[in-house]
Amino acid sequence: MKAEYATFGLAPTAHTGGIPADGAYGARAGAAQVPEEKPDFTRDRRVLLVGPRTGLFARLAAALRTSGIGADITREAAGAHEEELRAYGALAFDRTVGEDERSAVRAALAAAHATAVCVEPLAPVVPLLAAQLEQALGPRHPGPHLLAALTAAPGEARLVSTAAARIRLTGYHRDRLRRTHAHPLFDGSPEPGEHRVPLDARIAFVVARTDGEVLVARAGRDAFGAPPPSG
Structure with missing residues (x-):
């Protein structure tokens, strides 16, 4: 059955403020239990x-x-x-x-x-x-991937999901002072299919997460001010 196109009902949020270039990153609450x-x-x-x-x-x-x-x-x-x-x-x-x-x-x-x-x-x-x-x-759990694909371009990200599950999307960009900003883009449980997420023009990268799975996509030019390493 062909996947239905859908647009998440959230526009890009205002940035959450400057975070260090090494950003906060942690496990889900209670994961250790x-x-x-x-x-x-x-x-x-x-x-x-x-x-x-x-x-x-x-x-x-x-x-x-x-x-x-x-x-x-x-x-x-x-x-x-x-x-x-x-x-x-x-x-x-x-x-x-x-x-x-x-x-x-x-x-x-x-x-x-x-x-x-x-x-x-x-x-x-x-x-x-x-x-x-x-x-x-790769995914932590065996079985079909919940996140089938993630692509991004200036102004829009596209995500393909194969089952209903909680999905979180976060965008990243760096400002003129080289401070990294995280933008929560979406947090919900959409139906399976292809979904479109509008992006602020400043967003350089998008990360999609669901239970045990992660995908990363570049959205246009690299706004982080450094070329990728050679080799």
């Missing part, structure tokens, strides 16, 4: 962060661990044991990591037959990076 939501540091829920142990990656690792994802930071990934490298489901390089080091890490992963997905950070913002890594790890 639910057995199935306890941290599961298996291969499917571990990420490798190649870069310095301070700054952005330190805050990112703390945020990921809070949401039940194991995160390790190192500059010695190329020399790690093969079994250790196979324990990760995703990895990301800090912008300060040069191409030679990136190549050495990729070669070590290939030699170990590791299947970690390499994520290229879209912007130096903790909630956005965490969402990218969660998307790379």
Whole structure:
């Protein structure tokens, strides 16, 4: 049956005020009390962060661990044991990591037959990076995906859902003072199908979340003032 088009009945909200570039990011309230939501540091829920142990990656690792994802930071990934490298489901390089080091890490992963997905950070913002890594790890729960697709362009985001479920959409942009702003775009339980969400022209990225699933999309130009890392 062809999906029906629908428009969420919410226009973009005013920004919630400046938040640090490393933004607040946490687990759902009470998640620690639910057995199935306890941290599961298996291969499917571990990420490798190649870069310095301070700054952005330190805050990112703390945020990921809070949401039940194991995160390790190192500059010695190329020399790690093969079994250790196979324990990760995703990895990301800090912008300060040069191409030679990136190549050495990729070669070590290939030699170990590791299947970690390499994520290229879209912007130096903790909630956005965490969402990218969660998307790379895949859904927490088996079965059909609730979020089938998310695309964005200046002025509009389009989301395809396969079942009725609570969905939250958040947009991000950076102002002239390089402060990151989060825009709550939608929080509700729409019917399955394709849905359109109007976006403020300033929105650079959109994150969609539902139970155990995350999708990230770029909306037009990168307003965060830094090019993606090479390699």
